Amino acid sequence: MMKIQELTKQYDGKTVVDGVTFTIPKGKVISLIGPNGAGKSTVMGMISRLIAHDSGLVHFEGKDIGKWKSKELSKRLAILTQSNNIQMKLTVRELVTFGRFPYSGNRITSEDESIINQAIAYMELEEFQDRFIDELSGGQRQRALIAMVIAQDTEYVLLDEPTNNLDIYHATNMMKTVRRLCDELGKTVILVLHEINYAAFYSDYICAFKDGKIAKFGTVEEVITKENLSEIYQVDFEILTIAGKPLSIYY
Amino acid sequence: MNTLAIRANRRKLLILLALVLLCAIGYMLLDVNFSNPKLLAYAMKIRTPKLIVMLITAFAIGGASIVFQSIINNTIVTPCLLGMNSLYTLIHTAVVFFLGSASVVAINANLSFAVDVVLMGIVATVIYSWIFKKTKHNVLYVLLVGTVLTSFFGSIQTTLTRVMDPNEYDSLLNTLVASFNNINSEIILFSLVLLIGIVVVLRKELALLDVLTLGKHQAINLGVDYDRCIRRLLLGVTLCIAVATAMVGPISFLGLIIANLSRQFFKTFRHSQLVVGSALFGMIVLVGGQLIVEHIYTYSVPISVFITVGGGLYFLYLLLTRKKV
Ligand SMILES: Nc1ncnc2c1ncn2[C@@H]1O[C@H](COP(=O)(O)OP(=O)(O)OP(=O)(O)O)[C@@H](O)[C@H]1O
Numbered sequence: 001m002m003k004i005q006e007l008t009k010q011y012d013g014k015t016v017v018d019g020v021t022f023t024i025p026k027g028k029v030i031s032l033i034g035p036n037g038a039g040k041s042t043v044m045g046m047i048s049r050l051i052a053h054d055s056g057l058v059h060f061e062g063k064d065i066g067k068w069k070s071k072e073l074s075k076r077l078a079i080l081t082q083s084n085n086i087q088m089k090l091t092v093r094e095l096v097t098f099g100r101f102p103y104s105g106n107r108i109t110s111e112d113e114s115i116i117n118q119a120i121a122y123m124e125l126e127e128f129q130d131r132f133i134d135e136l137s138g139g140q141r142q143r144a145l146i147a148m149v150i151a152q153d154t155e156y157v158l159l160d161e162p163t164n165n166l167d168i169y170h171a172t173n174m175m176k177t178v179r180r181l182c183d184e185l186g187k188t189v190i191l192v193l194h195e196i197n198y199a200a201f202y203s204d205y206i207c208a209f210k211d212g213k214i215a216k217f218g219t220v221e222e223v224i225t226k227e228n229l230s231e232i233y234q235v236d237f238e239i240l241t242i243a244g245k246p247l248s249i250y251y
Numbered sequence: 252m253n254t255l256a257i258r259a260n261r262r263k264l265l266i267l268l269a270l271v272l273l274c275a276i277g278y279m280l281l282d283v284n285f286s287n288p289k290l291l292a293y294a295m296k297i298r299t300p301k302l303i304v305m306l307i308t309a310f311a312i313g314g315a316s317i318v319f320q321s322i323i324n325n326t327i328v329t330p331c332l333l334g335m336n337s338l339y340t341l342i343h344t345a346v347v348f349f350l351g352s353a354s355v356v357a358i359n360a361n362l363s364f365a366v367d368v369v370l371m372g373i374v375a376t377v378i379y380s381w382i383f384k385k386t387k388h389n390v391l392y393v394l395l396v397g398t399v400l401t402s403f404f405g406s407i408q409t410t411l412t413r414v415m416d417p418n419e420y421d422s423l424l425n426t427l428v429a430s431f432n433n434i435n436s437e438i439i440l441f442s443l444v445l446l447i448g449i450v451v452v453l454r455k456e457l458a459l460l461d462v463l464t465l466g467k468h469q470a471i472n473l474g475v476d477y478d479r480c481i482r483r484l485l486l487g488v489t490l491c492i493a494v495a496t497a498m499v500g501p502i503s504f505l506g507l508i509i510a511n512l513s514r515q516f517f518k519t520f521r522h523s524q525l526v527v528g529s530a531l532f533g534m535i536v537l538v539g540g541q542l543i544v545e546h547i548y549t550y551s552v553p554i555s556v557f558i559t560v561g562g563g564l565y566f567l568y569l570l571l572t573r574k575k576v
């Protein structure tokens with residue numbers, strides 16, 4: 001379980017995350033939504049120790065996140081950040097292999113190999129595995145990065161806009177993979193999504209951010225309502241119910 | 252595929268190693284008079300320390316340059332381009348200046364080197380980590396600040412030298428700063444021990460280099476204690492530059508040439524191969540170059556001139572052919 005209390009972050013005197021408090025239930029899919037600049041990525045960074053927080057608490061599995069050894073944490077929590085620029089000459093397979101670094105360092109075991117193969121298969125990257133990542137399309141590279149996070153095989157998986165750059169086939173597949181990670185492997189997945197309908201169809205809980213604060217947090221049905229969404233995004237919404245899920249239409 | 256590439260790179264390393272041996276043997280034996288044992292012994296006595304110094308320098312600069320590039324995630328900068336060797340020369344001059352050229356520290360080469368190394372380790376780590384932080388690793392800024400620092404350190408050093416003895420400015424400059432025709436071979440043993448010490452102490456951090464090049468956030472995600480790791484590696488880099496500069500003086504573009512040759516030749520992210528490759532390239536350039544300088548140009552043009560001209564052109568080429576900075 002991850003408990004976040006009064007988390008605050010300032011940049012140059014401007015508060016970008018303001019007293020954020022919520023609890024991430026274990027074994028569920030939680031989506032963070034909200035307008036650009038609402039502070040979603042900053043929150044993701046702070047709860048995964050990539051960004052230092054100014055005040056507040058992040059309590060992860062019984063200990064403050066700062067008290068964890070970085071190495072131990074990397075076996076329990078993995079994060080894909082929003083922007084990645086890797087300068088090195090690296091093939092897809094080599095990139096995914098880095099996901100095993102917390103466990104085996106530079107010496108990969110045969111067990112690691114099979115986990116790497118599985119991650120590559122999850123993201124349908126078999127035909128690209130020996131290509132250099134700087135010679136791939138944006139979407140293919142994004143899938144390679146996600147495969148690396150999957151290979152890291154942690155209880156908690158944090159993905160910042162994983163569907164970024166993906167076509168609807170691969171984006172839908174990505175969301176199904178997220179569900180499988182949760183339902184079949186019991187992982188807790190925390191996502192940042194801009195596609196509200198993906199969030200509504202594939203998550204258990206939704207946390208909506210606005211201006212550095214949590215505007216709404218609850219189950220999909222509680223958060224995805226006409227009033228809530230109109231208020232958060234300042235856009236007109238209609239909600240239809242399809243397959244028991246609230247589908248939103250905006251214009 | 253993967254293992255094939257690794258094996259191909261191993262073969263490339265062996266080829267480079269063979270070339271290094273060839274250069275070394277050529278350097279030691281060319282134009283030696285075998286019939287006269289006294290002349291032979293004399294030639295060996297002159298050439299052996301010089302060869303060792305060149306090999307050590309190549310390793311120090313080659314290794315330091317690759318590590319430094321990976322720390323700041325860019326392949327067109329090297330510690331020397333950012334003025335680290337000028338800083339060392341300045342520190343050395345300042346120590347002699349303040350303690351006096353007749354002091355124990357200034358006269359004993361090893362003691363003087365020890366003092367320099369300690370000062371360098373502290374001052375350089377502070378200055379360069381501060382620059383990285385302030386410029387947020389923006390390479391163009393880093394490069395700009397580095398260029399300014401290079402001339403800044405250089406001018407202070409010249410000023411100090413002039414103040415010390417205006418009449419003997421030239422000869423003083425020569426005794427203070429080593430060069431290829433004036434190598435400092437007294438500190439060979441010290442340098443060797445220091446370099447081995449650095450590699451041993453930093454072995455854990457060196458093994459993290461591959462992961463570090465994925466960028467700060469990825470490295471932390473994979474469990475690297477990022478700040479501490481960077482700090483320690485940077486310290487190692489500054490000490491390597493101190494060793495090289497103390498022995499042969501500043502050679503600004505050498506690191507740039509050999510680090511990039513190694514990256515282009517091996518086309519890999521594996522630092523074990525990149526570092527060794529860079530060091531081997533350095534040995535070929537230095538020993539092979541010195542061989543040519545001594546036997547073809549008969550010392551008329553020092554090797555550092557070739558390296559600076561060639562390196563400058565190569566630097567322009569790298570800058571102009573880069574897709575993005
Ligand atoms: N390193 C930084 N320095 C200064 N300001 C920053 C920094 N990172 C983020 N900010 C600011 O903090 C605010 C929140 O940024 P954040 O990246 O968390 O937004 P987000 O919700 O992820 O937005 P998006 O949907 O566009 O990704 C923004 O106003 C941004 O300008």
Ligand SMILES: [Mg+2]
Nearest residue numbers: 040041042082
């Ligand atoms: Mg974001």
